[in-house]
Amino acid sequence: MTQPDARPRTGGILAVLAYTGIIASLMQTLVVPLLGELPRLLGSTASDTSWVVTITLLVAAVATPVAGRLGDMYGKRRMMIASTVPLIIGSITCALAGSLIPMIIGRGLQGLGVGVIPLAIALLRDVMPPQRLGASIALISSSLGIGGALGLPLASAVTQYSNWRVMFWAAAVLVAVATALLVVVVPEGSAEGSSGRFDVPGALLLGAGLVALLLPVSKGAAWGWSSGATLGLFTASIASLLVWMWWELRAPEPLVDLRITARPQVLVTNLASIALGVGMYALQLSVPQLLQLPKALGYGLGQSMLAMGLWMAPGGLMMMLISPIGAKLSARRGPKVTLTTGALVMAVGYGLGVPLMGSVWGLLVVNIVCSSGVAFAYGAMPALIMGAVPQSETAAANSFNTLMRSIGTSVSSAVVGAVLAQMTISVAGHAIPTENGFRVVFLIGTGVALLAALIAAAIPVRRATPESAARPAQPAAASSS
Structure with a gap:
């Protein structure tokens, strides 16, 4: 009698968690179309307005492992709801900002909400039936890339055709809807560490x-x-x-149990996550620039801000399509194979970038192939992590893995920025990255993705036993249906 009701309920839970993850990750690319205009809009310099991006990165890096530990202690759903509150307040603060300081404060508050994604992944282990766990993890994990990819065209359209403040008001409404859905639809998972101290x-x-x-x-x-x-x-x-x-x-009662983190399966997966973070973000830093550079340069593609966002959007859609395929591959061959496959697909995508960077269709192919690799890889990492940690450490371990990806994206930003800043030409007094600069970035992406594949292939996956903490990794193998 209860089985028919269980299916729609778990489907609704997954839909709400996926929606919340996509909205939270959308905040990462929300301001990208505005970066060139922020100095004028906020009456500041380009160097100072770069803090609008930097502060979100810093706050998210600190908040993510903290939210994970609190989720294990007091309930993952409870901490997800708590994490959406600063997202709403931060979005409203940005919408009302008339100068740099309020904008930085608002973006810092938005950074506090990034922890909802690893919390959602950990909550799946508590509330989803085993046969749906693998595909559910893959979808939620891929929301990191889906939200980032879809955020570009949405933010570009609002920026180009409406007032930029509308973008932040819309973000506040979207997060408020996510908060309400979490309260109404999603049950609380286990909180096995609730007796401990923070x-x-x-x-x-x-x-x-x-x-x-x-x-x-x-x-x-x-x-x-x-x-x-x-x-x-x-x-x-x-x-x-x-x-x-x-x-x-x-x-x-440590914030992060380093003894668990040092387990070979967890440690090597986290190392691969850093490399994959570098590879994923290099695409987002290079392809949009190539699409928007003027055609007069000979290698720019002259696309408008909105057109650039639309050309990037298929990458996010591809992640949605690929994540269930990745889950089935993990079910049949194990998440280690899926992670290695994803890294190799990313390497192929970057390799294609060298000969195909001269056309919008070529960059579309590069974006789709690389995004497919990201979907495979990002869906497999949480499965590997949860297959090696006890249930009471699920949120903290996933949050730490998300932190490793964030460190990778930060390194990517520094490396790609340095390459493109060094390899420039002067056009009307402005330094413009050269064609060879972008070519070097694609080659770096290829190399880093291959390195991630080698690390992933070396992950020493242990076999689950009835008493082990890897219980969810075994039932996930049934998700091939």
């Missing part, structure tokens, strides 16, 4: 270390890689993270 010293040390690492990675090109500020922050980061690791190994 590791405040661990959170502060990790936050300090991450800020000291990601800040010079993001701003090093502007400050100078050999400047005192850059080198000093890197040194402070190493010191803070070493002290953090020392503390976590001794804390009775």
